[in-house]
Amino acid sequence: xxxxxxxxxxxxxxxxxxxxxxxxxxxxxxxxxxxxxxxxxxxxxxxxxxxxxxxxxxxxxxxxxxxxxxxxxxxxxxxxxxxxxxxxxxxxxxxxxxxxxxxxxxxxxxxxxxxxxxxxxxxxxxxxxxxxxxxxxxxxxxxxxxxxxxxxxxxxxxxxxxxxxxxxxxxxxxxxxxxxxxxxxxxxxxxxxxxxxxxxxxxxxxxxxxxxxxxxxxxxxxxxxxxxxxxxxxxxxxxxxxxx
Amino acid sequence: xxxxxxxxxxxxxxxxxxxxxxxxxxxxxxxxxxxxxxxxxxxxxxxxxxxxxxxxxxxxxxxxxxxxxxxxxxxxxxxxxxxxxxxxxxxxxxxxxxxxxxxxxxxxxxxxxxxxxxxxxxxxxxxxxxxxxxxxxxxxxxxxxxxxxxxxxxxxxxxxxxxxxxxxxxxxxxxxxxxxxxxxxxxxxxxxxxxxxxxxxxxxxxxxxxxxxxxxxxxxxxxxxxxxxxxxxxxxxxxxxxxxxxxxxxxxxxxxxxxxxxxxxxxxxxxxxxxxxxxxxxxxxxxxxxxxxxxxxxxxxxxxxxxxxxxxxxxxxxxxxxxxxxxxxxxxxxxxxxxxxxxxxxxxxxxxxxxxxxxxxxxxxxxxxxxxxxxxxxxxxxxxxxxxxxxxxx
Numbered sequence: 001x002x003x004x005x006x007x008x009x010x011x012x013x014x015x016x017x018x019x020x021x022x023x024x025x026x027x028x029x030x031x032x033x034x035x036x037x038x039x040x041x042x043x044x045x046x047x048x049x050x051x052x053x054x055x056x057x058x059x060x061x062x063x064x065x066x067x068x069x070x071x072x073x074x075x076x077x078x079x080x081x082x083x084x085x086x087x088x089x090x091x092x093x094x095x096x097x098x099x100x101x102x103x104x105x106x107x108x109x110x111x112x113x114x115x116x117x118x119x120x121x122x123x124x125x126x127x128x129x130x131x132x133x134x135x136x137x138x139x140x141x142x143x144x145x146x147x148x149x150x151x152x153x154x155x156x157x158x159x160x161x162x163x164x165x166x167x168x169x170x171x172x173x174x175x176x177x178x179x180x181x182x183x184x185x186x187x188x189x190x191x192x193x194x195x196x197x198x199x200x201x202x203x204x205x206x207x208x209x210x211x212x213x214x215x216x217x218x219x220x221x222x223x224x225x226x227x228x229x230x231x232x233x234x235x236x237x238x239x240x241x242x243x244x
Numbered sequence: 245x246x247x248x249x250x251x252x253x254x255x256x257x258x259x260x261x262x263x264x265x266x267x268x269x270x271x272x273x274x275x276x277x278x279x280x281x282x283x284x285x286x287x288x289x290x291x292x293x294x295x296x297x298x299x300x301x302x303x304x305x306x307x308x309x310x311x312x313x314x315x316x317x318x319x320x321x322x323x324x325x326x327x328x329x330x331x332x333x334x335x336x337x338x339x340x341x342x343x344x345x346x347x348x349x350x351x352x353x354x355x356x357x358x359x360x361x362x363x364x365x366x367x368x369x370x371x372x373x374x375x376x377x378x379x380x381x382x383x384x385x386x387x388x389x390x391x392x393x394x395x396x397x398x399x400x401x402x403x404x405x406x407x408x409x410x411x412x413x414x415x416x417x418x419x420x421x422x423x424x425x426x427x428x429x430x431x432x433x434x435x436x437x438x439x440x441x442x443x444x445x446x447x448x449x450x451x452x453x454x455x456x457x458x459x460x461x462x463x464x465x466x467x468x469x470x471x472x473x474x475x476x477x478x479x480x481x482x483x484x485x486x487x488x489x490x491x492x493x494x495x496x497x498x499x500x501x502x503x504x505x506x507x508x509x510x511x512x513x514x515x516x517x518x519x520x521x522x523x524x525x526x527x528x529x530x531x532x533x534x535x536x537x538x539x540x541x542x543x544x545x546x547x548x549x550x551x552x553x554x555x556x557x558x559x560x561x562x563x564x565x566x567x568x569x570x571x572x573x574x575x576x577x578x579x580x581x582x583x584x585x586x587x588x589x590x591x592x593x594x595x596x597x598x599x600x601x602x603x604x605x606x607x608x609x610x611x612x613x614x615x616x617x618x619x620x621x622x623x624x625x626x627x628x629x630x631x632x633x634x635x636x637x638x
Contacts, residue, residue: 004573043602054526214541214545215545216544216545216546221551228543230540233541235603236603237538237541237603237604237608238537238541240533241534241537241538241541241604241608242534242536242605242607242608243530243531243533243534243607243611244530
């Protein structure tokens with residue numbers, strides 16, 4: 001921030017923001033005797049396994065599914081993002097605390113910021129909601145059809161324009177911001193625990209050889225040059241846990 | 245002058261004797277773990293009102309503080325001795341054997357007097373526990389005379405001259421004030437002790453209290469006397485960690501028992517003849533297969549491959565008595581709900597096992613328990629999913 005911006009107004013505003021922050025943050029503290037009843041182990045909140053979208057409208061879902069099929073396509077190596085349930089993962093994320101920006105400080109002031117200052121856009125759910133219609137308009141204007149109707153090659157052209165920022169979206173959302181968020185969420189969905197809706201049948205982990213959620217791999221640490229013998233396991237287990 | 249001095253000395257030594265009596269009474273009150281049933285969680289000391297599941301209905305423990313109206317402040321030492329020795333209340337009515345008088349009857353009058361003297365010194369609390377919830381006809385106290393005729397043998401402990409003084413002291417504590425059989429001796433359908441199978445393990449409040457005899461699978465054949473002493477003193481040893489009600493017993497009672505008494509208890513327990521052993525049925529290979537997969541992914545992080553465990557931290561499962569118990573209730577509950585080890589002076593920092601009930605279904609819990617009960621030299625009757633479902637719903 002240049003010295004000329006260092007005004008009394010800015011200082012006061014920042015101070016107010018600091019106060020608001022101090023009120024909003026509530027930390028869990030453990031006293032000297034941690035009362036942690038064993039049965040109350042933190043149980044992760046699993047995604048609702050029922051099919052159907054909670055956040056996305058039909059039109060939004062049609063764009064998301066088409067875009068996911070290009071970001072991680074199904075190929076000879078295995079299922080792609082669509083087959084692995086990534087659309088459901090993103091849908092549940094956007095409907096939940098992440099999409100609602102619960103992890104962000106979302107109050108003013110909103111001075112002009114630097115890219116190094118972190119997230120500078122509305123909450124993630126809002127970014128998707130504003131960007132998808134704008135991208136659809138861009139697709140119609142530049143390629144002549146809604147995104148899902150385009151050929152894979154033309155879809156890639158649109159996505160590349162979003163990624164580079166060459167596409168100018170109407171409605172105030174930056175194309176680069178949206179693309180970066182979509183790509184990030186797609187990877188998260190493809191590699192997160194299947195409990196959260198994506199990475200179905202541990203497809204993402206099988207692709208890269210990730211062994212999953214075992215707490216301790218000590219027996220294998222010193223066994224160099226050998227293949228890790230165990231199949232991947234998710235928080236909810238693996239097929240071998242149940243009798244076939 | 246001399247006479248005054250003498251009188252003063254007498255008064256002082258009288259006060260000293262009274263202090264000693266109260267101190268001994270307090271020690272015995274802790275050894276008998278009276279607080280386990282007579283002190284509510286976060287409630288006033290020994291004021292009663294703890295709900296006890298008798299197997300037929302709920303019995304609420306008495307207020308044993310010296311409050312005259314609601315406690316035992318109006319009782320005499322004779323009445324207290326009769327309660328401990330004969331299971332009768334101050335007015336002569338029958339007490340329910342949820343109050344373990346079938347064990348306390350073995351105690352000496354001197355020990356009962358010491359406990360009574362101590363109870364007179366705890367803060368008097370005016371508190372009336374809720375009425376018992378017992379179905380007809382068990383709500384008729386007089387019927388306990390029939391129960392007593394069937395199960396109750398009144399009489400103080402008679403030392404066995406063929407045994408050592410320590411063994412006799414151990415037998416006196418285990419079968420008397422310690423009332424170990426209250427949980428560790430199997431009960432018949434009227435909740436009476438099956439004395440021909442004394443201390444061979446019993447199910448109480450949905451926990452299985454382990455077989456304390458020399459049984460080589462579910463019993464303590466592999467435990468040395470020192471193992472037992474360490475377990476009672478600290479809440480764990482290289483082979484096992486106390487869990488459930490035994491964790492409370494270790495925390496509230498046995499960790500504060502003198503080394504001499506613990507050694508006596510250990511010597512007596514080590515002398516118990518092995519309980520009968522049945523050859524368990526062979527486990528279903530499908531259960532062993534899924535059980536092994538669950539063990540490798542979920543259990544082996546701490547209990548290690550081969551069930552070797554980490555002595556004092558994560559109990560070894562190979563050769564473990566609880567794991568191979570004749571009844572799998574405790575081991576199933578540990579998997580379902582997890583556990584937290586007791587905090588004692590010697591081992592103040594508890595270890596915890598997480599709960600797996602939220603991620604394993606009944607069949608999976610049954611399979612992993614069947615697997616650990618039948619691997620690495622262990623042998624135990626396979627567990628069915630239905631047994632897990634019952635414990636989940638308890």
